[in-house]
Amino acid sequence: MKTERLFSILIYLLQKKKVSAEQLASQFEVSKRTIYRDIDALCSIGIPIISYLGKNGGFTLIDTYKLDKFTFSEEEKRFLLQVLSLKSELFDVQQLATLQRKLELLKDNNQDGGSNISIASSTLHRQTIENETKVKIQNILPVIEQRYKMSISYVSQTANISNRIIQPIKLNFMNGSWYLEAYCEVREALRLFKLTRIRNMQIIKDTTRATNFEETAQSSTKSVKMEEIRLSFSKxxxxxxxDFFMEDEITLLENGQVNVTFTYDTNKNMLPFLLMFGRHVKVLAPEWLKNNYMSEIKFIFES
Known part of the structure; x- marks a missing residue:
């Protein structure tokens, strides 16, 4: 699991002077891109990772951190994994403050003063919506862990209200919002449910899985279709x-434009992302995405 890998990378870094992205990718059997994302996740909660660029580059922790001081209880370790996995801004402030103080204790010096770590929300919602979403996440996590089912009332994007029995699998943070990936017994397929649109939910202490659950989950994983996307942005x-792309995916042109080339799962809707940039983005390729974007712009203009 990702959370276990993140924690393993942290322990690995605590024991090594410097390690390259290639070494970490080989050690944990993932791509270099995944390693870069994992390093970003670790940095986001204040783990002091130093990145070195170039041929002999890699990652290391600041020298004042020591492995023998890195001690957490099982409950704290579990919380740390949740923080790494679920963008810590949605967790209890007091819990986070306690964990941050423990991280500060890893330093050899005993400087006074508060934590120099500040976690701010990265979602697009108002604080009242954040608080509601936070409660939902804290209620859903034990359901996922215990493999229970849930009964939910859900409002779709087209305003259709339905009641579903779902089998939660994992939480996803996408485009500034939280989604629950789950097997829907009504549709007999995997679905993404936006947390803000789940209006009611009730835990069902039933661990039986649908007969086609594993097959559906596996086929969903295999259905990922990666394709090269090329975009042009204003400088x-x-x-x-x-905030979205790696250094090697961004090209600065002499005319002041910025080209971005990256691979993306084309099963996922890119239009909300493109609309964030308004007139400052142009789709270069593929042609189908260019046409979809132009159709969306036309629809907005005419509506």
Missing amino acids: SELGKLY
């Missing part, structure tokens, strides 16, 4: 682009 968007 004014450069800072924002580094």
